[in-house]
């Protein structure tokens with residue numbers, strides 16, 4: 049019987065994978081080589097470093113899957129050298145991150161009495177998340193600048209603004225790149241002391257990508273000099289984060305931007321689909337049948353429903369201030385990983401069906417059903 053080892057924080061893993069073999073759960077943060085030595089299939093999340101040190105004792109591993117978008121914790125060169133198949137879950141929680149950023153923007157707008165239509169949002173990294181975010185902001189009539197040098201190289205019609213320029217022009221910058229450590233476009237400390245000095249004095253910074261994309265020590269020094277609106281979901285050296293930075297954040301959370309029920313479950317489902325493909329077994333479990341029924345399924349909207357009403361409906365589903373409050377209250381006592389493990393349920397916009405005579409087309413641009 050196939051032995052499947054999975055991170056204990058992977059929802060629906062039994063429902064999907066018990067059909068393929070025997071499922072053993074492990075703590076992703078503390079797992080060592082001996083804990084997973086018997087695995088044929090290894091399923092991880094972002095907290096497990098998958099490298100030679102972890103896999104040396106395992107001689108039978110066939111497949112590694114990460115139920116995440118980010119892959120900076122996986123040594124893919126080592127997996128390829130050992131001929132171990134690999135898959136991530138591209139886009140699985142992209143909408144969840146977009147909803148986190150939208151909620152953060154609405155929260156900042158309320159706190160500082162901004163009109164978001166008068167603010168230009170610079171999106172750095174325009175892949176699955178950045179692209180969806182740009183669409184959502186456009187639906188809300190919020191101007192955007194896009195920075196993605198890799199897309200710019202391959203797509204003649206991509207409206208690219210280079211990072212230097214974006215730093216000088218944007219009123220809000222939101223980071224959505226992977227964390228990369230090599231190559232011309234590497235992103236480690238993309239926002240560093242030099243770039244921070246070029247930002248507008250009141251430019252808001254949002255990071256829901258990877259902590260290392262911003263030099264956290266330089267960010268703290270900059271905040272101490274000139275405090276800017278700041279939203280941090282991801283931190284350098286998680287879970288040992290730079291605590292003094294918390295006091296300089298408007299919103300601080302424990303790497304949960306992608307943790308909607310749909311986002312996490314989609315990650316598990318995508319790995320299951322990939323395993324079925326590899327093993328040439330027909331799929332017998334389906335995400336749509338396994339997701340819990342949302343507490344509120346339908347909302348009737350009238351012909352008067354307009355853009356200003358979206359924020360109220362969105363807040364009913366998710367308000368980032370809940371997660372900020374949890375973070376500030378529990379970070380000292382319970383800690384970073386506890387906050388992630390005990391994350392309260394949160395549904396994506398798509399879980400709520402908006403019903404009306406005429407539902408405006410921009411609702412789907414925002415992710416509503």
Ligand SMILES: NC(=O)c1ccc[n+]([C@@H]2O[C@H](COP(=O)([O-])OP(=O)(O)OC[C@H]3O[C@@H](n4cnc5c(N)ncnc54)[C@H](O)[C@@H]3O)[C@@H](O)[C@H]2O)c1
Pocket residue numbers: 117118119138139141142145172173174175176177178195196197198199224225226227233234235238256257258281282303304305306307
């Ligand atoms: N906070 C969370 O919970 C959470 C959830 C999901 C993903 N993430 C992070 O967000 C990242 C982005 O996710 P995605 O689904 O959009 O990934 P993606 O791969 O679809 O898109 C990333 C984009 O970044 C671009 N890019 C790479 N280097 C760049 C650079 N130097 N400057 C500007 N752009 C650059 C790429 O060309 C690509 O288009 C993931 O890699 C992951 O690390 C975080």
Ligand SMILES: O=C(O)[C@H](O)[C@H](O)COP(=O)(O)O
Pocket residue numbers: 057093094095115116117118119141303305306307
């Ligand atoms: O890269 C991703 O998909 C996200 O960062 C993901 O939500 C991380 O969460 P984790 O897997 O660590 O629970």
